[in-house]
Amino acid sequence: MDDKAIxxxxxxxxxxxxxxxxxxxxxxSPVWANYEDGYVLxxxxxxxxxxxxxxxDPRVAISVVSETNPLDMTTxxxxxxxxxxxxxxxxxxxxxxxxxxxxxYPFRRVDEKRVILKIKPERIFVLPELKMSE
Numbered sequence: 001m002d003d004k005a006i007x008x009x010x011x012x013x014x015x016x017x018x019x020x021x022x023x024x025x026x027x028x029s030p031v032w033a034n035y036e037d038g039y040v041l042x043x044x045x046x047x048x049x050x051x052x053x054x055x056x057d058p059r060v061a062i063s064v065v066s067e068t069n070p071l072d073m074t075t076x077x078x079x080x081x082x083x084x085x086x087x088x089x090x091x092x093x094x095x096x097x098x099x100x101x102x103x104x105y106p107f108r109r110v111d112e113k114r115v116i117l118k119i120k121p122e123r124i125f126v127l128p129e130l131k132m133s134e
Contacts (some may be wrong), residue, residue: 009035019053
C-alpha cells in the first residue's frame, strides 16, 4: 500500500466502511481502523449491521480522509478475509490510544463482543498530494 495511505490509517482520521445489505444496497458506517501487515483492520461489535453484512457478503469499500485536509484521502475496495475475535479489547484499546489518546476503550458494555474485520485491499485509490488554498 502507498505510504500516504498507510499514514492516513495511522493517524486520528475517521474511516468510513461501506458494506452490502441483503438487497444489494450500500450501508455506510464511520469507524476506527488501522493498517497492519497488508490489511486494514476495522473494529466493531458482533451483531452490528456491518458485521452481519460481511458475514453474508465480504466485499467492502473503505474511505479515509485526513482530519486536517479533506483533499488528503484514500479509497479502497477489498474483501473481509477473516473475522478475528477481540473479546479482550486489545485491538479496541489500541485504536482508543490512536483516536483518543486513552489507554482503555471507554465504551465497553458487558453484553458486547468486539470483532476485527481483517480486510485485504484489492483496489486502492490515493488522491495525489494536494493542499487546500489558504
